[in-house]
Amino acid sequence: MRTITIVQADPRWEEEFSKIKAMISGHIGDLIIGIEHVGSTSVPGLRAKPIIDIDVVIEDMTCFPAIIERLNHAGFDHEGNLGIEGREAFKRRFDDGFMPYHLYVCPTDSKGYREHIAFRDYLRSHPDASREYERIKQGLARLYPHDIDRYLSGKNNFIKEILKEALYGNEKDI
Helix, strand or coil: CCCCCCCCCCCCCHHHHHHHHHHHHHHHHHHEEEEECCCCHCCCCEECCCCEEEEEEEEEEEHHHHHHHHHCCCCCCEEECCCCCEEEEEEEEECCCCCEEEEEEEEEECHHHHHHHHHHHHHHCCCHHHHHHHHHHHHHHHHHCCHHHHHHHHHHHHHHHHHHHHHCCCCCCC
């Protein structure tokens, strides 16, 4: 059973992202718009689970079958959207020597991609919100060290409030 661990921010996370980005780009770079470092490890100074979250950005889903094929050939399994519309997850079949990472493919107009970028950028530009998010994550990791579902659901209200302000304005349902 894995333990949820929040660790001190590490400047090497950006270096690790760059290495993973280069590897991914080598397989599908001609099919994509870009590769974004998202999630807590992309926010300087923010404590996080030491797992890099990566969004591979595509124009639309027309190239997606080719991406699945190439990533499969490179050792990735397509896992579907894992319950998040507009975000397709991939998992490496073997240890590739990089630090742990989550790989998602997202069209530019997808809700999942827009929310990842808006949340990341908001935390980068609002240090008080970043510190509050860190406090929430640390508390949840202490309360639910072996329950990722409760850990994740415990962050939902904070994330929704940030997205409301950063992306959706006064819309009630996000």
